[in-house]
Amino acid sequence: MVDIATRVYNHSWKIDPIVRSVLDTDFYKLLMGQTIYRRHRGVDVTFGVVNRTHRVRLADIIDLGELREQLDHVRTLRLSRGESTWLRGNTFYGKRQMFSADFVGWLEGFRFPEYELREVDGQYELTFHGPWIETTMWEIPALAILNELRSRGVTRGMGKFELEVLYARGMSRVWEKIERLQRLPGLSISDFGTRRRHGFLWQDWCVQAMQEGLGDAFLGTSNCLIALRREVEAIGTNAHELPMVYTALAGDEQDMLEAPYRVLSDWQEDYQGNLLVVLPDTYGTTRFLAHAPDWVSGWTGIRIDSKDPIEGGEEACRFWLSRGEDPREKLTIFSDGLDIEMIERVHAHFAGRMRIGFGWGTLLTNDFRGLAPGGLLDPISVVCKVISADGRPTVKLSDNPTKATGPRREVERYQRVFDLDARVPQPVLV
Amino acid sequence: MVDIATRVYNHSWKIDPIVRSVLDTDFYKLLMGQTIYRRHRGVDVTFGVVNRTHRVRLADIIDLGELREQLDHVRTLRLSRGESTWLRGNTFYGKRQMFSADFVGWLEGFRFPEYELREVDGQYELTFHGPWIETTMWEIPALAILNELRSRGVTRGMGKFELEVLYARGMSRVWEKIERLQRLPGLSISDFGTRRRHGFLWQDWCVQAMQEGLGDAFLGTSNCLIALRREVEAIGTNAHELPMVYTALAGDEQDMLEAPYRVLSDWQEDYQGNLLVVLPDTYGTTRFLAHAPDWVSGWTGIRIDSKDPIEGGEEACRFWLSRGEDPREKLTIFSDGLDIEMIERVHAHFAGRMRIGFGWGTLLTNDFRGLAPGGLLDPISVVCKVISADGRPTVKLSDNPTKATGPRREVERYQRVFDLDARVPQPVLV
Numbered sequence: 069m070v071d072i073a074t075r076v077y078n079h080s081w082k083i084d085p086i087v088r089s090v091l092d093t094d095f096y097k098l099l100m101g102q103t104i105y106r107r108h109r110g111v112d113v114t115f116g117v118v119n120r121t122h123r124v125r126l127a128d129i130i131d132l133g134e135l136r137e138q139l140d141h142v143r144t145l146r147l148s149r150g151e152s153t154w155l156r157g158n159t160f161y162g163k164r165q166m167f168s169a170d171f172v173g174w175l176e177g178f179r180f181p182e183y184e185l186r187e188v189d190g191q192y193e194l195t196f197h198g199p200w201i202e203t204t205m206w207e208i209p210a211l212a213i214l215n216e217l218r219s220r221g222v223t224r225g226m227g228k229f230e231l232e233v234l235y236a237r238g239m240s241r242v243w244e245k246i247e248r249l250q251r252l253p254g255l256s257i258s259d260f261g262t263r264r265r266h267g268f269l270w271q272d273w274c275v276q277a278m279q280e281g282l283g284d285a286f287l288g289t290s291n292c293l294i295a296l297r298r299e300v301e302a303i304g305t306n307a308h309e310l311p312m313v314y315t316a317l318a319g320d321e322q323d324m325l326e327a328p329y330r331v332l333s334d335w336q337e338d339y340q341g342n343l344l345v346v347l348p349d350t351y352g353t354t355r356f357l358a359h360a361p362d363w364v365s366g367w368t369g370i371r372i373d374s375k376d377p378i379e380g381g382e383e384a385c386r387f388w389l390s391r392g393e394d395p396r397e398k399l400t401i402f403s404d405g406l407d408i409e410m411i412e413r414v415h416a417h418f419a420g421r422m423r424i425g426f427g428w429g430t431l432l433t434n435d436f437r438g439l440a441p442g443g444l445l446d447p448i449s450v451v452c453k454v455i456s457a458d459g460r461p462t463v464k465l466s467d468n469p470t471k472a473t474g475p476r477r478e479v480e481r482y483q484r485v486f487d488l489d490a491r492v493p494q495p496v497l498v
Numbered sequence: 499m500v501d502i503a504t505r506v507y508n509h510s511w512k513i514d515p516i517v518r519s520v521l522d523t524d525f526y527k528l529l530m531g532q533t534i535y536r537r538h539r540g541v542d543v544t545f546g547v548v549n550r551t552h553r554v555r556l557a558d559i560i561d562l563g564e565l566r567e568q569l570d571h572v573r574t575l576r577l578s579r580g581e582s583t584w585l586r587g588n589t590f591y592g593k594r595q596m597f598s599a600d601f602v603g604w605l606e607g608f609r610f611p612e613y614e615l616r617e618v619d620g621q622y623e624l625t626f627h628g629p630w631i632e633t634t635m636w637e638i639p640a641l642a643i644l645n646e647l648r649s650r651g652v653t654r655g656m657g658k659f660e661l662e663v664l665y666a667r668g669m670s671r672v673w674e675k676i677e678r679l680q681r682l683p684g685l686s687i688s689d690f691g692t693r694r695r696h697g698f699l700w701q702d703w704c705v706q707a708m709q710e711g712l713g714d715a716f717l718g719t720s721n722c723l724i725a726l727r728r729e730v731e732a733i734g735t736n737a738h739e740l741p742m743v744y745t746a747l748a749g750d751e752q753d754m755l756e757a758p759y760r761v762l763s764d765w766q767e768d769y770q771g772n773l774l775v776v777l778p779d780t781y782g783t784t785r786f787l788a789h790a791p792d793w794v795s796g797w798t799g800i801r802i803d804s805k806d807p808i809e810g811g812e813e814a815c816r817f818w819l820s821r822g823e824d825p826r827e828k829l830t831i832f833s834d835g836l837d838i839e840m841i842e843r844v845h846a847h848f849a850g851r852m853r854i855g856f857g858w859g860t861l862l863t864n865d866f867r868g869l870a871p872g873g874l875l876d877p878i879s880v881v882c883k884v885i886s887a888d889g890r891p892t893v894k895l896s897d898n899p900t901k902a903t904g905p906r907r908e909v910e911r912y913q914r915v916f917d918l919d920a921r922v923p924q925p926v927l928v
Contacts, residue, residue, distance in 0.1 A: 071501040229710040233673035236666035243663035280659040 083134075085141045086216045086268060090178065091151050091292040093208040094262050096304030098155075098292065102171045103310070103338050104201045113200035113313060116455045117192065117210055118473070120496060121448035125190030126214065129221040132187060138213045139194075143180045152176055154296045161301075161342050180205060200457070204309065207452040211263040214450055215434065219266050222444045237439050238266070242274055242432070245408040246281035252415045257282070257426040258303040259289035260403055261433025264447055271433045275300065278432075287425070303427070305343055305371065305401075306335060309454045311350040312462040321485050329361055336367070345369040345401055349467045351486040353380065357387045365391035369399030369423075375467040376494075377402050377414045385422060395422040403427035405496070407435075449496050469493040513564075515571045516646045516698060520608065521581050521722040523638040524692050526734030528585075528722065532601045533740070533768050534631045543630035543743060546885045547622065547640055548903075550926060551878035555620030556644065559651040562617060568643045569624075572636075573610045582606055584726045591731075591772050610635060630887070634739065637882040641693040644880055645864065649696050652874045667869050668696070672704055672862070675838040676711035682845045687712070687856040688733040689719040690833055691863025694877055701863045705730065708862075717855070733857070735773055735801065735831075736765060739884045741780040742892040751915050759791055766797070775799040775831055779897045781916040783810065787817045795821035799829030799853070805897040806924075807832045807844045815852060825852040833857035835926070837865075879926050899923040 104111075119126055147155075152172060160166040167175075181198045183206065194210060196203040223231060249255055259278060265271040275294050278286040288301025295302035315327040328350060336344060344367040348356040353375060365388060372380035381400050388395045400422050402414055411426055418424050436445035453473050454462045463474030463482045470493040472479055482488075534541075549556055577585075582602060590596040597605075611628045613636065624640060626633040653661060679685055689708060695701040705724050708716040718731025725732035744757040758780060766774060774797040778786040783805060787794075795818060802810035811830050818825045830852050832844055841856055848854050866875035883903050884892045893904030893912045900923040902909055912918075 069501065069504045069507065071499065071504065074499045074501065077499065227710045229673070229707045233669055233707070236669035236673070239663050239666035240670050243659070243666070277659045277663070280657045 083137050083141060086138050086213045087142050087145070087209040088268075089151065089293045090145050090147045090175070090205075091154075091296060092212070092262075092268065093205065093292060094260075094290040094304055095160075095292050095295070095302040096290065096306055097205060097208060098167065098175075099304060099339065099343065100306050100310060101175075101201060101204060102167055103306075103334060104204065105171050105174060106338070107334060108200055108313070111200045111313065111317070111458055112198060113203050113309075113457045114455045115196045115203045115206055115210075115452055117194040117214065117450065117452045119191050119214075119448060119450045120470075121450065122191075124218075124448050126192055126218060126450075127187045127190045130192070130214065130217040131221075132185075132192075135192065135213070135217060136185065138217065139183055139185070139210070142209050142213070143182075146179065147176050151293075151296065158296075158302075161339075163340070166339075174201075178202070178205070180209070183210075194452075195455070200313065204454075208263050210452050211450060212265060212268070215264055215448075216267045218448070219436075219445065222440055234436075234439055234445075235270075238270070238436055239273070239277075241435055241439075242277055243281065245432075245435075246277060248408050248412065249282060249285065252285075252412065254419075255282070255285040255415065255426075256287055256424070257285060257411070257428055258287040258301075259291065259294075259432055260303070260427035260429040262289075262291045263452075264430040264450075265433035266436060266445070272298070274433050290427070305345045306331075306347060308347065308350050308464050309462075310335075311347075312454050312464055313457040315351070315482075316457040316460045316462040324482075324485050325359070328356060329364070332364060332367070336363075342368055342399065345371050345399065347371045347373060349374045351465045351482060352488045353383060353467050355486055355488065357383065360387075362391065365393050369401055369425075371401040371403055371427075373404045374471050375404075377404065377406075377410060378417055380467070381414065381418055381422065381424070385418075396420070397423070399423045399425060401425045401427055403429065405430065407431040468496070470496045513567045513571065516568050516643045517572050517575070517639040518698075519581065519723045520575050520577045520605070520635075521584075521726060522642070522692075522698065523635065523722060524690075524720040524734055525590075525722050525725070525732040526720065526736055527635060527638060528597065528605075529734060529769065529773065530736050530740060531605075531631060531634060532597055533736075533764060534634065535601050535604060536768070537764060538630055538743070541630045541743065541747070541888055542628060543633050543739075543887050544885045545626045545633045545636055545640075545882055547624040547644065547880065547882045549621050549644075549878060549880045550900075551880065552621075554648075554878050556622055556648060556880075557617045557620050560622070560644065560647040561651075562615075562622075565622065565643070565647060566615065568647065569613055569615070569640070572639050572643070573612075576609065577606050581723075581726065588726075588732075591769075593770070596769075604631075608632070608635070610639070613640075624882075625885070630743065634884075638693050640882050641880060642695060642698070645694055645878075646697045648878070649866075649875065652870055664866075664869055664875075665700075668700070668866055669703070669707075671865055671869075672707055673711065675862075675865075676707060678838050678842065679712060679715065682715075682842065684849075685712070685715040685845065685856075686717055686854070687715060687841070687858055688717045688731075689721065689724075689862055690733070690857035690859040692719075692721045693882075694860040694880075695863040696866055696875070696877075702728075704863050720857070735775045736761075736777060738777065738780050738894050739892075740765075741777075742884050742894055743887040745781070745912075746887040746890045746892040754912075754915050755789070758786060759794070762794060762797070766793075772798055772829065775801050775829065777801045777803060779804045781895045781912060782918045783813060783897050785916055785918065787813070790817075792821065795823050799831055799855075801831040801833055801857075803834045804901050805834075807834065807836075807840060808847055810897070811844065811848055811852065811854070815848075826850075827853070829853040829855060831855045831857055833859065835860070837861040898926070900926045 155167050155172050181202045184195045186193050196206045275289050288303045289295050290304045292302050310331040311328040314331050315324050318324040318327045370384040384400050385395045388398050406428050430447045434447040461475050461478045463478045465472050585597050585602050611632045614625045616623050626636045705719050718733045719725050720734045722732050740761045741758040744761050745754050748754040748757045800814040814830050815825045818828050836858050860877045864877040891905050891908045893908045895902050
């Protein structure tokens with residue numbers, strides 16, 4: 069039987085919206101959002117999109133008008149009643165009422181702010197100005213839209229069976245990775261792939277495949293909407309934007325050096341337990357850990373996001389030992405450009421020595437490498453980073469210089485302040 | 499929107515029928531059927547199913563009751579009006595009205611005759627007794643049912659995503675083969691995979707993938723129902739049952755030796771052009787060609803079905819040259835257990851020397867080798883062969899002794915009559 073109503077309904081959409089919910093975003097945006105809401109509502113922050121994969125000229129693949137339509141659609145979204153109920157009623161990280169009534173109330177009234185968009189030399193310059201608590205919300209939808217519009221641009225015109233086989237190959241690939249993960253005892257892994265996903269439906273498929281294939285070894289997803297719908301944990305902690313803004317707003321150099329730790333002292337007022345995971349690499353992990361106040365070693369874990377994972381994990385281990393902590397009771401989260409081989413290697417390396425967890429992103433939800441002619445569906449490294457706070461440029465140094473952001477003179481100043489020597493840049497795949 | 503009507507309708511089926519149409523059979527059954535209808539309506543023939551893959555105990559996988567239900571469902575089928583119209587109105591092999599009005603009239607009234615079914619030592623003994631014109635129609639549906647019930651038995655209990663990935667892998671595999679076929683200039687290939695298909699929907703998918711992927715290089719399918727629905731050519735000529743029955747009914751040894759040629763002289767009264775393809779291997783190709791009357795070399799082609807394809811093709815080539823024919827104007831059809839590597843090898847070997855065509859069966863429509871744990875979905879070699887005609891046992895010797903059928907003493911008598919030395923048995927995969 070033909071379901072005429074569905075067909076007519078589907079064809080009556082003006083566009084096929086990519087982001088259809090305020091909750092189609094990463095959980096850490098809400099956690100950070102609450103901290104920003106409580107402490108920094110007066111701060112203005114500018115976010116900007118950068119495509120680090122220069123060879124892929126997004127403006128040649130994505131139509132400007134379509135991009136505007138998608139971004140405009142996001143601006144029509146508002147938190148639905150069921151979504152609000154979920155935020156108020158669900159248990160996050162074992163805790164009820166993680167989000168205060170006033171923050172959820174604010175989110176109910178939230179609308180995405182304006183954006184600025186122009187084409188520059190084959191790339192899109194997409195920026196968001198305004199209150200931090202508003203502009204921060206653009207990061208994930210902006211990236212998800214750019215990535216999915218690119219996927220659509222590449223797949224447009226493919227034959228029906230060519231498409232079916234494209235996704236068949238993608239599915240086979242994901243499942244083969246899941247089968248390899250099944251062989252890792254005590255595994256703990258989450259989906260972190262919202263921003264770089266091939267598309268929303270694809271991420272949703274990957275999450276369900278992980279659920280079926282891994283059972284309890286699959287902790288959950290960073291995507292709030294998918295966590296809600298698939299009834300899995302929403303996963304995430306915090307990101308570089310907190311120390312970047314805190315440091316940009318600092319007064320003198322001493323204040324700058326203290327700013328990243330202030331992030332943590334604010335954070336532990338808001339959150340507990342497994343949400344107390346340090347992200348130490350914004351201005352170099354080694355210095356950060358060496359100068360960390362004692363209470364930092366009492367936190368649950370450390371996230372390794374830009375250092376070689378083995379090296380970063382060993383450094384975390386040494387840090388805890390030097391502070392009299394037992395690494396076996398600590399948690400190390402790996403989340404930087406992981407793929408199955410690295411997960412296996414890290415798992416084998418640290419087995420029994422620390423608790424470890426994996427935040428698996430791009431190569432879970434967008435591993436179409438080699439599946440389209442000319443690698444046209446290979447994932448790209450596009451990011452949406454904070455650029456300035458209250459008019460001051462923000463800087464990230466990272467453990468990998470390739471991932472550094474900020475104006476060159478500011479980067480040099482930060483390097484001097486944070487005493488960071490020249491390091492060897494590592495290529496960034498995703 | 500939920501299509502409630504479809505859901506309710508689907509759940510109201512007593513069984514999920516595997517064969518839903520009289521035309522869900524191979525085209526050669528209709529061509530041979532017409533010849534039998536015209537000349538041998540009085541002959542009684544018994545067909546029987548044999549599973550040559552003994553290690554797979556079908557009765558352990560397939561429930562006897564379910565098998566009966568499927569076979570009983572076939573007995574309720576009758577040619578539909580649209581199907582009859584297609585047989586009367588369609589062009590087959592370039593010819594209108596391939597089937598006479600009286601034969602189509604007979605087919606409209608046709609019902610599948612009774613079957614006999616019992617379990618013997620983990621296998622099903624399934625036999626069909628009665629008029630040849632009726633029992634011959636069981637071959638394909640009986641095999642398709644056994645193969646699909648086996649697939650269902652193995653896939654039952656698999657998880658949703660495990661299943662989706664199973665088919666994703668199968669599709670990727672088929673498409674990779676199609677991509678390799680795309681590189682063969684002047685290719686001509688057909689689907690011959692009805693009997694051994696993984697399932698009806700799977701065969702239908704494979705045919706559509708071949709259509710999209712190969713365009714004109716894909717000639718069509720042996721499956722009449724799929725040819726009708728997908729608007730491609732119905733492909734096929736004749737099979738061993740004709741010489742087997744003719745020879746079983748022959749009088750003395752001289753008559754036996756002449757019987758296979760009588761098949762051809764009857765056949766050429768009914769059909770022309772590309773339907774004049776000799777199947778020479780029933781009692782040994784070499785002897786058959788050596789003693790063939792001169793008019794046999796005037797036929798369009800030869801089908802190689804049990805000899806090494808290169809060797810068989812070379813033999814066909816030599817035969818035509820010895821009869822003063824130009825092999826470049828002749829057609830050799832390869833149809834024995836082909837897979838992509840063999841197709842590429844045969845194509846490269848005979849390029850420019852003969853017209854060649856491929857009838858691709860099991861490893862197109864059932865290549866699930868290694869895709870289920872323990873190889874439980876690997877294709878098996880199950881056949882439905884004529885056993886006796888008017889009470890006399892029928893015999894096939896074949897070019898490959900592994901494929902020989904018949905009672906041992908009769909096989910030995912035929913070997914003596916047809917002067918067939920001991921040959922080296924070749925393993926039969928499918």
